[in-house]
Amino acid sequence: MRVALGQLDMVWENQAASLKKAEEMVAEAAREKCDLIVFPEMAFTGFSINLDKVGEDKSCSATKAEVVSMAQTYGIGIAYGWAALPSPGEKKGRNLFTLIDAQGVEVGEYAKLHPFSYGMEHETYCPGDQVVTFPYLGRQVALFICYDLRFPEIFHIAARKADVMMVIANWPAMRSAHWQTLLRARAIETQSYVVGVNCVGERDGDFYSGDSMAVDCIGNILGQISGREGVLVCELEDRAWRLREKFATAKDRREDFYRGFFR
Amino acid sequence: MRQYELAIRIAQVHHLVDERKYKKALAVIQTIDMRQVRALSDLKVFAEVYTKTEQYDAAKATYLRIYRRSHTKRVLYRLIYLSIRTNALNDAEAYYQEFVRMNPNARDALILRYRIDKASGASMDKLIEILQELKQEEYIEEWAYELAKLYHRSGRTEECKEECEDIILWFGTGEIVERARILIDHLEEDDAAPYYDDKDFTVPKKEEPNPEDTGSLPDLKEFIREKKVHRKEEQREERHAEGGNGEERLLGGEPQSKKEALRDDDFVDDYVDDDFGQGDMDLPQKAKDGIHKLSGLFKLGKKEEGEGGGAPGKEQLSTAEMVERLVRTDKLDRVEQPRRGGDLSQIDQSQRRERQAGKDASQKVERQEGKSISRNGEESAVMADSRQVDGMESMEKLVTVKSAGTAGMLRNGEVSRKSGASGGEEEVRIGFVPHSQSGMGITQDLAKEIAAIYEMEHKEQLKEKAVTVIHDTSNFASNVVDRMTQAVQKNIGKGYIPLDIEEIQPQDEGVPKGEQGFSVGADSVEAQVAEHREIESEEASETVREEMAFEENIEPGGVELIQDDMAEFEGEKTRPQEMGELIQEGGEEEPEAVIQEEMREHAIAKMLEEEVAETQKDFSQGQIAETARQDSETLKSLMEEEIRDPELEEPPISHEGEEGMLEEEASVSREGVIVRDRARESFPDPRAAQDQPSGLEGYQAPDIPVVETEYMEMPEITYEDLPTTRALQQSFGNVLKLIAGELDPSHFVLMGDGSERIVGVSKQIVRVMKETGYLSQGRIAKIHAKQINKMDLISFRSQLKGNCLLVEGASDLLFPTITRLFSIMEEYYGDFVVILVDEGTTLDQLFRFVPALAKKFKYIIDISGYAPEDYC
Structure with missing residues (x-):
């Protein structure tokens, strides 16, 4: 799988402008014959709790329509984060991560399991309720958003099926070291390929250094882009399952034992 | 080679090795008498230099020497390596057996086994077997590829392919992984052309030779200068760092501790760096080459079942160790x-x-960078x-x-x-600013800087003193008087015991008199001392006699007491001295003294003989001649009994019960040194004395504890550590004014030679110190550093209180002596003065060698230009 990491400096709460920039990246990734390009969390608005402004209806998202169009135009899968307005009967929105394939079909959608309560995210967005894994281009892909990265349990759950973990984020520069470390940690402990895509630039008083990276199933960084907007292209080989077979750490996990502590 | 020069040479070798100038380091090593090098860390570096310069036999010999003292696997590992390099496979096998007996980890043993077998032309199958075993123990990328190549060469295609796939799987990226891919492609394509990879990844990449490593002998002075400049830079940086915020200092502290850790890493049982084939490789380079080590990953069968989760645990530990070892110098993370x-x-x-x-x-930095990036997209x-x-x-x-x-x-x-x-990483070259090193070296260089300060400082001191006198009722001067009075009162009734008598006493107990040849003299001296004590207690105003008894551990002529304050002098009646000469002494000549005199003659003769023999080992013929001349001068100095100090003829302080300043009648030698004719007569020609039976014959000198030369590793020394040169090149009168104005006691360094000059200057200093209350008694004990090195100074320390110790040839002071000296200086702080005398250059070396010593001495006085009128 050939993946492009679209490290975007999105325009704050401005989908149109951001999508314009994103399209250039999509075109670039397509030229590089990538199978998929991944954009950050709330890719075209920036991380905002101003749901009225950035939120979109799940059933009729203009952004999604635009992305589908781009995917079809350039023949490349596009994964991106966005904010969904509350569903009927709900008061809070959802922080979503959607993957559209090259034909413009939505193949996976994930709602952030762990809203970032420190940033009051939980007041605006309700948490998701499932770990999402799905087949894509012969691989099993799992989707995660930002703060989820700090919770290894869901990655282990996903790793039962998936060998490619995609994490999108608006991860501030001040905690960049955590971002980089945790991405590699998740890769090592789950023996999975991990693709982490962060935004870059300054928005709403926060600074983002990017540091998007792809990590292979033994923790090697396949590539990283820091401090600037750009597209990083990485080839994800298919060695995770073989590694898991040879170096079977998962079988030594004692989930029954752990479970006793999480009741 | 003197100790200090040796120390500097060794430091120079270390420095050159740090700069990867092995040929130059070898040139320096060749100037060093290896027998004098004892520190393991130094020997290790020397061995490394030999190895790098392909002097394998010398390297082997050095490692063997190390091994004799430090039986470590690491040294054996090196020896095996060198034996293989020199094709001494039998030796290698013997070392290997020894190595195995020391229970090394299986990985190292297997690697060595493989090396030896490969060198001895073992079969391919045998080699494969070893590497397969190694794979079970620890999966190491380069060894895995070696195994794959062996499979390929022996036609075991499937195993080769599997091994290559394992390499790709486990290590993911890197040069070896790419080569494994190529090998797989080669196998799958069934390429008729043979696959040939001549690169051996199991040996570290050879370092690029340093183009500046010409092999010529580097200039020692240059090195010292460079060190100074480097030190200055460091100080500047430190000062700069101190000005920064706490966090920066905190961060900056980490590398320092790592450096220390590296320095301490001296022959521990740790030989991770496998330098077979091409010598040592620096660790970062190794990290760059992507040496992956995963422990226990391939533990199979029962072993795997038995260890269960232990395998990953071992992996973590091993990897952590590997990372620490490989990356400790630049934190290069291979996996990243x-x-x-x-x-x-x-x-x-x-x-x-x-x-x-x-x-x-840092968020601040991040913000700045972020801004700059977003604003300057095109530029980016x-x-x-x-x-x-x-x-x-x-x-x-x-x-x-x-x-x-x-x-x-x-x-x-x-x-x-x-x-x-x-x-x-950026190579930072420190600019080198050459400056003068002529003459007295460091001290003289500083002289110019200090000279300008001197006048102002002098004025300030005088001013300060004047102010103190005017405004303070209990002023400094009155304090001095009180202090001196107290010191003198304390001294009433106290006999001055010769420096060496206390040490000999316990040894003489139980020993029949005459058996050692010294006991008679010692007893007699003891009796004299007792007599003197009695006299003193009865007649407080009477002068204390001072005698030096012959001490077993001290070479004759070692100590010379210069006593200025004897009220009565019976110079004409003085008897020959036993050991160090008394400048003055009272009392009539006694038979015991005559016996002692004879013994001393023998001892001197023997001493000279031994010293000349020793010197012949270390010095060239010319140096031997010079040493002989010096010995002759030493002998002369032994005969010098008293130095007349006209200024001290009149007792400066008169107090009941106090020892007054003494005069003596003696003949004045050509140099102005008062020499007792009798003493001169009593000393035979030392060369002639060699033929006579020595009084020391049969005497076993007690073992003098020898401190290991670890201290010889060049310590850093700062300019602040060096003695101030405020007195350098100033007129002696000014120097004395400065000393008189000191508010704290000081110790002194005299640069120059000339016995008369040294003693004259010392006496003046002591006089001033006594006047200002920093010496209660004011006698001078003159001794050569070589002699003092052999003494147990601590046991005589009570006799030094209130007096001055004048040490000639100070650069010969050994570390234990200096340590003892420190303790005495501390104990009698304010009532004890040390004056070190030697040439400027050697003193510089001494202070570099023992920075702590340098800190204790405020004054360096260049006496070489002083005329008799300056100090008389």
Whole structure:
């Protein structure tokens, strides 16, 4: 799988402008014959709790329509984060991560399991309720958003099926070291390929250094882009399952034992 | 070679090795008498130099020497390596057996087994077997590839392919992985052309030779200068760092501790760096070469079942160790470096800056970088164009970065953590500012700087003193009087015991008189001392006699007491001295003294004989002649009994019960030294004395504890550590004024020679010190450093209180002596003065060698230009 990491400096709460920039990246990734390009969390608005402004209806998202169009135009899968307005009967929105394939079909959608309560995210967005894994281009892909990265349990759950973990984020520069470390940690402990895509630039008083990276199933960084907007292209080989077979750490996990502590 | 020169030479070797100038280091080593080098750390470096310069036999000999003292696996490991290199396979096998007996870890044993067997031409199957076993123990990338190649050569295609796939699986990226891919391709394509890979990854990459390593003998002075400059730079940086915020200091402290840790890493049982084949390789280089080590990953069968989760645990530990060892110098994280061979020079500053922005945890920095990036998109794009990092083509397909390619986007900015980390290193060359090293070396260099300060300082001192006198009722002067009074009162009834008598007493107990030849004299002296004590207690105003008894451990003529304050002098009646000469003594000549005199003659003769023999070992013929001349002078000095000090003829302080200043009647030698004719007569020609039976014959000198020469590793010394040179090149009158104005007691260094001059100057200093209350008694004990080295100074310390110890040839002071001296200086702080005398250059070396010593001495006085009128 050939993946492009679209490290975007999105325009704050401005989908149109951001999508314009994103399209250039999509075109670039397509030229590089990538199978998929991944954009950050709330890719075209920036991380905002101003749901009225950035939120979109799940059933009729203009952004999604635009992305589908781009995917079809350039023949490349596009994964991106966005904010969904509350569903009927709900008061809070959802922080979503959607993957559209090259034909413009939505193949996976994930709602952030762990809203970032420190940033009051939980007041605006309700948490998701499932770990999402799905087949894509012969691989099993799992989707995660930002703060989820700090919770290894869901990655282990996903790793039962998936060998490619995609994490999108608006991860501030001040905690960049955590971002980089945790991405590699998740890769090592789950023996999975991990693709982490962060935004870059300054928005709403926060600074983002990017540091998007792809990590292979033994923790090697396949590539990283820091401090600037750009597209990083990485080839994800298919060695995770073989590694898991040879170096079977998962079988030594004692989930029954752990479970006793999480009741 | 003197100790200090040796120390500097050794430090120079260390320095050259740090700079990878092995040939030059070898040239320096060849100037060193290896027998004098005892520190293991030094020997290790020497052995390393020999190895690097392919002096394998010498290296082997050095490691053997080390091994004799330090039976470590690491040394054996080196010896095996060297034996293989020199094709001494029998030796290698013997060392290997010894190595195995020391229970090394299986990995090392197997690797060594493989090396030896390979060198001895063992069969391919046997070699494969060893590496298979190694794989079970620890999966190491380069060894895995070696195994794959062996499989290939022996036609075991399937196993070769499987091994290559394992390499790719486990290590993912890197040069070896790429070669494994190529080998698989070769096997799958069934290429008729034989696959040949001559690169041996099991040996470290050979270091690029340092072009500056010409092999010529480097200048020692240059080295010292460079050290100074370097030290200055460090100080400047430290000062700068101190000015920064606490966090910076905290961060800055970490590398220092790591440096220390590295320094301490001296022959521990740790020989991770496998330098077979091409010698040592620096650890970062090794890390760059992507040496992956995964422990226990391939433990199979029962072993795997038995250990269960232990295998991953071992892996973690081993990897952590590996990372620490490999990366400790530059924190290069191999796993974060997907690319090899990135040309550091191609990574421009902007890229580093951007990476730094990405990595820096400081929000402030991040903000600044972020802003700059967002505002200067085009500029960044331009910079990004230059970010193409050379690498293997096969890697290019794995990792590429493309920008959106339009306005504000970046193009072709491949980002690699590895190249970033390695490219981030910048070679910093410290500018070298040569300055004068002529004459007295460091001290004289400082003289110019100090000279300007001197006048002002002098004025300030005088001013300060004047103010004190005017405004303070209990002023300094009155304090001095009180102190002196107290000191003198304390001394009433106290006999002055010769420096060496206390040590000999316990040894003489139980020993029949006459058996050792000294006991008679010693007893007699003891009796004299007792007599003197009695006299003193009865007649407080009477002068105390001082005698020096012959002491077993001290070479004759070692100590000379210069006593200025004897009220009565019976110079004409003085008897020969036993050991160190008394400048004055009272009482009539006694038969015991005559016996002692004879014994001393013998002892001197023997001493000279021994010294000449010793000198012959170390010095060239010319030096021997010089030494002989010096010995002759030493003998003369032994005969010098008293130095007349006209200024001290009149007792400066008169107090009941106090020892007054003494005069003596004696003949004045050509140099102005008062010499007792009797003493001169009593000393035979030392050369003639060699033929006579020595009084020391049969005497076994007690063992003098020898401190290991670890201290010989050159300590850093700062300018602040060196004695101030405020007195350098000043008129002696001014110097004395300065001393008189000191508010704290001081010790002194005299640079220059001339016995008369030394003693004259010392006496003046002591006089001033006594006047200012810093010496209660004011006698001078003169001794050569060589003699004092052999004494147990501590046991005589009580006799030094209130007096001055004048040490000639100070640069010969050994560390234990200096330590003892320190303790005495501390104990009698304010009532004891040490004057060190030697040539300037050697003193410089001494102070560099023992910085703590330098700190104790405020004054360096260059006496070489002083005329008799200056100090008389």
